[in-house]
Amino acid sequence: MEKTSRDPAMTDVARLAGVSHQTVSRVLNNHPNVREQTRLRVKAAIKELDYRPNRAARALVTGKTQLIGVVAQNSTLYGPASLLSAFEEAAGEAGFAVSVGRVKVLDRDSIAAAVERHRDQRVAGIVVIAPNSSAADALADVPAGVPLVTVDGDPDRPTPLVTVDQATGAFDATKHLIDAGHETVWHVSGPADWFDAAGRVEGWRAALDATSAEVPPVVAADWSAASGYRAGQMLARMPEVTAVFCSNDHLALGVLRAMSERGRNVPHDVSVVGFDDVPEAAYFIPPLTTVRPDFAAVARETLGLLLEQFSDGETARPQRTVAPKLVKRDSVAPPPR
Amino acid sequence: MEKTSRDPAMTDVARLAGVSHQTVSRVLNNHPNVREQTRLRVKAAIKELDYRPNRAARALVTGKTQLIGVVAQNSTLYGPASLLSAFEEAAGEAGFAVSVGRVKVLDRDSIAAAVERHRDQRVAGIVVIAPNSSAADALADVPAGVPLVTVDGDPDRPTPLVTVDQATGAFDATKHLIDAGHETVWHVSGPADWFDAAGRVEGWRAALDATSAEVPPVVAADWSAASGYRAGQMLARMPEVTAVFCSNDHLALGVLRAMSERGRNVPHDVSVVGFDDVPEAAYFIPPLTTVRPDFAAVARETLGLLLEQFSDGETARPQRTVAPKLVKRDSVAPPPR
DNA sequence: CGACCTGGTGTTATCGCTAACATCACCGGC
């Protein structure tokens, strides 16, 4: 009969290698003062026993874990999902485990609760994907002392933050439409309390101002194709609308459908630009010109900012932005004459 | 000057409440033999000190963590992303933290490495989102003893598994097209080594067989809109094609675009059905009839299966399937005469 | 009425690791 003995511990390795457990610890932590020959013996013993250090024990004595907590909304919105995925990968490569706390709605209480759960786990740091103002408000409750980085949060708060440079992306998109010959560009925006949406409005407006184009009223929507469709139905009826910049690709999709239904051809009658570059954007009808954020870069910056806080405690310049890139496809053309 | 003293420990609470640390432990773990009055005193002390138990210490002595490891691919495919999100929420509600290990490609080595990382963390159980055969193969390497549940994995393996009932969903979708009057239904499938894709092919074929319809060759694609577009370009040229069932919504999107470019109207010339019900499917041109899986239910079943393994060790009937639902919109019509 | 249970509590050992200090052999310099 085979006995289900407990996992091997450091002392087991030590016994097999003929050294003290402390020497094993030194080998594991790459301390310099270990003879090469001893190191090899210990490593062999580790391999033979398939020993793996007990993180709980290590965490107990050092007071630190190798866990990063992420708070994110329970949604499959392309942007946040991509970001999360990219961050998990980056953190994993750096040797950190990532614990994700999902939140149904981005309100103060839910976020505070998720942060508390992470603190209970004694995470080394927390990343909050806080793309709207209620989420950002919740961060005021987070006690200092826990390294914290906000992604897509409030640019006006001095806390460590990484964002996509929304304004620049929106500026480029709008400029591209103006350069194509349009007199002005309409804008279908995301929810007003999302910083991403606000930044895109800002960039759009800046581009119009720069060329002294008239600034039409913002058409407010949420992020859904449904709301884009409703906005599109309205815009399709207005003959003077020849160019629309949408705050994300799904809104653009809704606009495309509305235009199609009303017999307004994209791009010949109306040009449309989106934001996000979702994988299927190239297969919209017509293929969508859009702005692609670099989520992997955002993830890297986020991790970097967190690691800096682990070591330094403070970071000189705690805000980073990542420039997005305009991807030209077939949904933009000169205005009809 | 304020001193950054260490976090309060159980003994601090005990001292404040005038009891032994063991009594504090009993209160925390809801042991019955504690006087009500004592329990209240302890709880007050806990609150006053903002004490939170040290999970590392607990894990050290009990040998168990409250962590569930998930292995998932680093992709934003709608299905896996939704599943992951739903699972994180369900696990969180049940008091478990979820550590996500992302993997770039679903090959044997990567998955084995991710599983090892989770075992290093001594997770209580592991969930592998293993939708293709190479991922499933990798699970053979996982040593017994770690509770493991596979999601979207190989139905022919006897390991604990939860899946969407692909075959039934595909059957319903195909049947719906036949009932609309189509003589047969073409199929654009996902990658052949994905179980989801295989199950959908199977259901599609079963529905055709059931009505003695001719079974056209499968048009193989991957999950992308791009490949759906290529498949669609081919199908659009064949006048006998009047109905297409696509293995997911993005493939359907590509097909819709190809049809549109070739001047074949959907649904009047060709009917199209997808699978997944991505949020924007209702805003495709035309709104897409599709099959909606219940990811939340899959997540619940997955967690349930895992919890059963924690307690029982074994589970009688370790495979669960969740039935999807056909969502009818405007991409299906009777065939042209 | 003493043996025995039982509910409430305290005491001690222990989990597996790291930090700090102790030890010891060996080296070079005066």
Added chain:
DNA sequence: GCCGGTGATGTTAGCGATAACACCAGGTCG
């Protein structure tokens, strides 16, 4: 040739919980 430094290793003391057992008061029961 003794002293102090240094490199390699061992010894000991916790980290903060739970588990197991000890203890004690008070009630039950033969």
